[in-house]
Amino acid sequence: MATKKFLYVNRTAPHGSIYAQESLEVVLIAAAFEQDVSLAFIDDGVYQLMQNQDTSGIGSKNFSPTYKALGDYDVSKIYVEQESLELRGLGKDDLMPLTYEDEDDDWAEKDSIHVVSSKELAEIIDQQDVILNF
């Protein structure tokens, strides 16, 4: 099967609409297809990766622990736009730690999250074959 570069662009907050949750479902299913997968979080999408999410007040499912499984699905390229974080008064420390084990480096545990500028993200987007927007 051909390998393509897939980028999932997440633009919405984790709650308030279903896009974040159903985007994550696509990413997990897609893992079985062994494509070259990247995730981008921009605008309110950066809230999807916030630490210590608690949805008990709104009665929605808290699916945020699922992001921590991404490393086990070989999803290790997670790009968070710097400007989106800054505009919301957030930094990388506000995000949950996401890691993967690098099979090319004796399974060393490495950081999956890369904070990138809007310009760098534009270059990443430019390199993709398939872009899915959520």
Added chain:
Amino acid sequence: MNEGPYTHQASDSAYHFTAAALRAGHEIVRVFFYHDGVNNGTRLSVPPQDDRNVSERWSELANEHGVELILCVAAAQRRGLLDEDEAKRAGKDSNNMAPGFQISGLGQLIDAGIQADRLVVFGD
């Protein structure tokens, strides 16, 4: 196709794009309906007579050109879009799938992305 009919123009745009691509001689691998987009697959909508019938229009496209119209099973179940088999399995007293639509999994979206030269997303 990520939005339901009527509230957003996305479904109309996706339909016109698909029809125009077919007229221009392109091959459509499939149309995959996700999120509220699965609502395009109901056969029970009754729009006013002077308005377009969005789901019927999709069905006609499937009938005339053999375009695959796939509803994501998980998204469809959440929103009450069921074919005969799904309705039976879930113990429901009815089904509402329009002709030409089929229920399948998200793998069909990824497979289409791999097969096609271009993947075009319609939504907000």
